Amino acid sequence: MAELAAALAALSGGKAGGSSASPAPTPTPISPTTLAQPGWFIPPHLLRLPHCRASAFTAHECSREAASHPTDFERVYRYGLSLQELASKLAQQPADQLSLLHQAAEVYMEASQLQGGRHAAALYNWAVALTDIARLVRAQQPEEAYECLAAAASKYAQSLAANNNLGLVLQDLSSLRPAAERAAYLRHSLHKFRRAIRLRPDFDRACYNLGGAGVGGSWAAAQPLPACTVLYSHACSLQEELLASQEAAEAAAGGGGQRGGSSMGMGSPVMAAAAAAAAAAGSSGRGAAERAIQATFGHAAQYIALAYAMQPDKQVYGDSLAAVQRLLPLPYLRAGPLLAAHPDTAGGPEERWVACWFGLGLQGMAAVRPPAAYAAHGGLPAAPPPVAFQLADVADARLAADPSLPVGAAIWLGLGSQPRGVYLVAADQDDAEGWVDALLLLSHLVRAGRTAGVEAALSVRR
Known part of the structure; x- marks a missing residue:
């Protein structure tokens, strides 16, 4: 939670808890013993795999260099990059991939400390490694995934050069939190994507991520779309909430009929009050909610269309546009x-x-x-x-x-x-x-x- 507080404080331009700016941390020297421990070298079986042998040998050589010169930022940082490169080739071996990503995160931490915590590229790649770890552990260990994403958000915010990636991380974080907390993450995520495209109007990926696509949603698409990003996903969530509230209202209005004169039947004061409240809300409340959902889907379609206009040859943009084009006011x-x-x-x-x-x-x-x-x-x-x-x-x-x-x-x-x-x-x-x-x-x-x-x-x- 401390990492998340620091990230949100960085987003708003302040410090967590309202404290004044503190001096950069003093780098902690890395002893040769730290980098020379067995866990910091490449597992031998990876050197024998044909599809990643070259990357494994490169990482192995980088590990030897880093262990021999543990206070040389360039050598330590290069070792972290080589670990990430090797991990990217192990998609079919998630256990090895996860181990290497954890190792890369540790190496980037050491490299960042050598630069006083101010090296943008080290912070950026550290955040990427943490985000990949969260992706791998999310299904079985959601709490660890949340902590990794919170730490990644902090690193992206400190790097000052990753609005698009920070927006994606905040979007992922929102999906791991209770519904009451999601609005804050959504606002920060939208802000980061918008900042990215306004700084660089041809940034098609940030534009697509801002509108993006979700999975399902009868308002928007007859077929699922390939990515899950902010506005489209938000519209799908609003739609699901509306459907759930409608079902609850219908159950309250006509869901009695329980045998034996149960206190929760149609004659129940609780059920009668719920039915009256639903009737009072009436079609006007539902109509307003439906218009808001439709408008959000339309806003998402706008950004998808713009991303396609920037890069019409990208299949993902073309497929997404075909699915949502009818939501545009053509x-x-x-x-x-x-x-x-x-x-x-x-x-x-x-x-x-x-x-x-x-x-x-x-x-x-x-x-x-x-x-x-x-x-x-x-x-x-x-x-x-x-x-x-x-x-x-x-x-x-x-x-x-x-x-x-x-x-x-x-x-x-x-x-x-x-x-x-x-x-x-x-x-x-x-x-x-x-x-x-x-x-x-x-x-x-x-x-x-x-x-x-x-x-x-x-x-x-x-």
Whole structure:
């Protein structure tokens, strides 16, 4: 738990428990005896296996070098890398693989101490080894897996160079914790993936991991998808919770009929109260939950489509897009209601804000005619005002905090044609974050001339 507290503190820019920054730990010298113990050498039987013999001999030589020069960071670090490389070739031998990964983690710990705990590459690879250990022991030893993932999160946070991997680790950690604790992990995971793609808009793996894919889920896909990442998995969890609550409500409303006048039959005050509460919630509560689930699946589909647009030749992206494309508001990548200043009053003292339905696609972002359901009940104008932005003109997009704007989550667009930019207002921060990501990544693809993948992702498939 101490490792996890340190990781979460690092994520928020502070220290666990609110303490002030402490000096870096003094490296602990490694004695030759430590590295020379038998457990730090390569098991002899691995040297005889044809499929990993070359890697085993390399690791063996690195172990001898590290044992002879235990205070030489480069030699010790190289030994850790060789152990990881050898472990990667032993997928069919999980016991040997696990042993080597534990050994690699110990070596990286020693290497990190030689650099005062500040060497980014050593911390990064240490975290990778811990994550692989967690994957191997997760089914039989979930508590050990949790501790390894918590330690990996701490190392990734300290390395300052692994937002994508840290996001994946936090996602794994959330699945090992009680439901009440998962929201915090989810928020941190989303933050790390978003930071990764905003620092590097062509980072297709982080984009895919942010939307990603889950397993099952009748809302989203007719077939399972190959990876398990944040938004899609979160939508599947929300769907499962909704189904469970519906079943509980149905059982409370009509699940009596027990013989012998049991106190928990239909005449029971407990059951009657539960049925009344379910009826009070009614279809409106279920409708809101279903819309939230559908929106989350749609957000996941957005990132999958963007990952495909970046790398259309990757089969995993193509397969995932085929499964979720019907969740996109085609021909748009993203669509929904936003507040915008009416062009006739924008920038003036009597600025008037109107709710419009916006669509974002390859041609740009514009206020468009809303779907019939929203036009009838959402108070949106059937004839939208002429508000539009070309993607090639979008230089920047970010969240904004301005008390003079309407209530909601504000988005600032930096435009080449309008240096002061323009503002839009979304209903909440999650919606605003999704618009910012879509605008930044889609405009980057357009400016880079990589529109063929976008066209394919947003084309209606027959």
